[in-house]
Amino acid sequence: MDNWTPFPWTVNPRFDGAHLQQQWDRLHTGDAEPWPERADVLEAWVLFHNGEFQRAAHAGLALGDVGMNVANKATCIYANYLEPREHARQQLLLEAAARAEALQKREPNNAGAWYWQAYAMARYSQCISVAKALTQGLGVKIRQALETTIALAPRHADAHLALAGYHAEVIDKVGALVGGMTHGASKDVGLALYQKALALNPDSAVTLSEYANGLIMLGGHKRMDEARHLQDRAAAVQPLDAMEQLYVASVRLVLEG
Template identity: 60%
Template sequence: MARWTPFPHAGDYRFDVASVKNLWSQLHFGDAEPCPHDAAVLQAWALYHNGEFEQAAAAGLGAGGPGITVANKATAIYANYLEPKERTRLDLFMQAAERAQAQAAQEPANANAWYWHAYALGRYSQGISVGKALAQGLGGKVKNALETAIALSPRHADARIALGTFHAEVIDKVGALIGGMTYGAKKDTSLQLFQEALRIHPGSAIGMIEYANALVMLEGEPKMQQATQLYEQAAACEPRDARERLDVEMARVELEAD
């Protein structure tokens, strides 16, 4: 496979094992990942937070164990933000989803194994179209995995964001009646999940962005002003690492386009 597209701000973040360990709670407020003890896994995380996603994925796979989570996150985040070829993006999402599924089978109490399975499968579903994904039965798998992640890790803000997005996108695609009856998707549940996520992690730029998108999908024009305000808040966030930088820049680009 071709080399991954580099993070556009290479060198702006210079994490190492010591700084990642020291700042762990801040860097992982969203995914509630436990701080690993293995120096090789911490090094993989340092590469990830620096935006060296390809190297982070390789290092995580090489370390094994909790390093698989680094590999899955690096792969999924790279595919979502930086990979320009759609076919490659979808392949990377499926790689991460399958690895995370295997990890969850081996470690059923690992919340982030379930989360990254759901995240990667959800992004894959968006890539092939939500309607097609629902027809293939992927929606139920995403929903179940996210609910499992939250049950295992009650302060998992990112899982709430993803599950809130699931409810909103299903309703947007098939309507509230069919969405509720067939897929268990509910508008109130979606909005509550976003509100809970932002209470847990108030500085989450991606939480603000996805909440804004959900408001527009679920409420339409009456919520456009609130959605714009959420994008403005996301754009004003101070990113702590490469992934957060990508979120903040995405918000800024969207505002400029409007």
């Protein structure tokens, strides 16, 4: 594995196990990841929240199945926000998706295994173009994985958000008629899922910004003011950990552009 691009900022205060326990519910409302009972798994999560993504991924992989969710999350977040090389980004996402899919077979009730497969494939689809991904059948896999995630973890806010994004992106790329008939996409279902995600995790920069993007894709100029309000709220969030810092920085960059 090549050396990954370092996280460009410092998380302050840095996390240790005790500090992470205090903030766990706030940081993991989105992915519904349960508190790790094992010290070695906890240490991998500490690395992740401090922005040491490569070390977190290595640590998680070394632990086997019990560390797979943290390894895949570290890989996906790094690939999406920090990896500058397109081929390497795609490869990392495909590797995470494959690991998650393999974990599903061993632990079919592990919501994270389904979610991180869907997340990795969705980001990979954006790399190669959503339209191309749909022709390869990736859309069906993403939708089914997210639906399974929600069935296993009904309060998984990020799964609701990602499934809403599926409906929005399909309609945005191929239209409501083809999207509905061929890919099961629905504007009303997408909007309802965004609203559910917001209800589950209302103060998350991820939720606010992704909901804003979805409103633009599904509602166009009619929802632009509402979308901008959500983006402004996302940009005003004070990030707690490395992932939130990356996300808030990306939102602020969009608003400045």
